[in-house]
Amino acid sequence: MRSTIRPYWPPLTAGIALGLALFLTFLLSGHGLGASGFFTRMTAWIGGELARPAMESNSYLGPFLKAGAPLASWISWEIVGVFIGGFLAAVSSGRFRLRLDGAPKVGGGSRIAFALGGGILTGFGARLARGCTSGIGLSGGAPLAVAAFLFLIGFFIVGIAASYLVRRAWA
Amino acid sequence: MTLPIYDNGIASGLICGVLFGYALESAGFASPRKLTAQFRFTDWSVFKVMFTAIIVAAIGLYAAMATGVIAANSVFIPTTYFWATLAGGALVGAGMAIGGYCPGTSSVALASGRLDGLFFMIGMVVGTGLFAGVFDPIKGFYLAGEGPKAQTLPQLFGIPTWAVIGILIVVAILGFALGSWLERRSGGALTAEQLNAKDGDDSMVQQIGIGTLRTS
Numbered sequence A: 001m002r003s004t005i006r007p008y009w010p011p012l013t014a015g016i017a018l019g020l021a022l023f024l025t026f027l028l029s030g031h032g033l034g035a036s037g038f039f040t041r042m043t044a045w046i047g048g049e050l051a052r053p054a055m056e057s058n059s060y061l062g063p064f065l066k067a068g069a070p071l072a073s074w075i076s077w078e079i080v081g082v083f084i085g086g087f088l089a090a091v092s093s094g095r096f097r098l099r100l101d102g103a104p105k106v107g108g109g110s111r112i113a114f115a116l117g118g119g120i121l122t123g124f125g126a127r128l129a130r131g132c133t134s135g136i137g138l139s140g141g142a143p144l145a146v147a148a149f150l151f152l153i154g155f156f157i158v159g160i161a162a163s164y165l166v167r168r169a170w171a
Numbered sequence B: 001m002t003l004p005i006y007d008n009g010i011a012s013g014l015i016c017g018v019l020f021g022y023a024l025e026s027a028g029f030a031s032p033r034k035l036t037a038q039f040r041f042t043d044w045s046v047f048k049v050m051f052t053a054i055i056v057a058a059i060g061l062y063a064a065m066a067t068g069v070i071a072a073n074s075v076f077i078p079t080t081y082f083w084a085t086l087a088g089g090a091l092v093g094a095g096m097a098i099g100g101y102c103p104g105t106s107s108v109a110l111a112s113g114r115l116d117g118l119f120f121m122i123g124m125v126v127g128t129g130l131f132a133g134v135f136d137p138i139k140g141f142y143l144a145g146e147g148p149k150a151q152t153l154p155q156l157f158g159i160p161t162w163a164v165i166g167i168l169i170v171v172a173i174l175g176f177a178l179g180s181w182l183e184r185r186s187g188g189a190l191t192a193e194q195l196n197a198k199d200g201d202d203s204m205v206q207q208i209g210i211g212t213l214r215t216s
Helices: A009-027 A037-048 A052-056 A062-066 A074-092 A108-129 A131-139 A146-165 B010-026 B034-036 B043-068 B083-100 B103-111 B113-135 B135-143 B153-157 B161-185 B190-195 B201-207
Strands: none
Touching: A009 A062, A009 B010, A009 B043, A037 A052, A037 A062, A037 A074, A037 A108, A037 A131, A037 B103, A037 B113, A037 B161, A052 A062, A062 A131, A074 B010, A074 B103, A108 B113, A131 A146, A131 B083, A131 B103, A146 B083, A146 B153, B010 B043, B010 B103, B034 B083, B034 B103, B083 B103, B083 B113, B083 B135, B103 B113, B153 B161, B161 B190, B190 B201
């Protein structure tokens, strides 16, 4: 593990690398990158372990369970890859460190509450939008889908407004 | 060989994911402070990286279609459901402003040692469960305002694809210029050194009772 911290890639470099990874993903799989789809399958799986009959009868998550092995899908392996890639990049650049990051101006309990609350909004929102920043914003943006730009308009406008409300915790 | 090859196996998922995760962390997107700074206009990395990536992949896809390397309509294009797409984007934006991440970035956050990324993920599972719980009553909203299937900007505005990409490039250049100017006014974009040096965060790890997991 490196002890000195290497700088991030310049945004243009990172954007080109991310764009090429996205293009390669389209050529390989026929679709783009994603993330929230994994958490949908994870929720279906956890629900199935906790209360299978109730979860199977759920009109949204039931089909994931009935199809069998909800976690055995491309998106799950992609997220495993995201972990590996993120870990390799962090470790090789001296940027890996175990910590509780998050809203820097508040204590540990509040940081956890912010992360949980933000996660709940995001989990709900990604299902409503049929994808997240990666699945709709980025991967829909590449083929110039109207849905992607509509999603990004909502994302930035409300993100800026919500950020203003929590500004004392974050900056 | 015809492209796309529609390989949705384990190796395909792993390869795409590793590249995605490596690029996200290298861009600084494992840091919730960097991600949320976009909404405060003090760090424009989210706009710069996302817009560049969309343009690069868009050029790749449309060049591949124009040269017959891939067929038109051969890749997945999401369909707009006006209200659900807009409201969903709004909630994901609020979620990032408050919680610090989106689904993909919370994954690289945890991979870089950020435990709050794990709490964000737990929240997402709860949020997904809540959505499933109210799916039947909100189904009308979920399906409202359905647009033409897989509609693109060139189709919506009736202008050529290359013109749309050209407009996006102009918007990107203006955004880079405005963003860099605002970053300089607020002391520069957040650096890896600022966001990863040892500081008060370490004591937070001990505060929540997992100090023994510390690696350094």
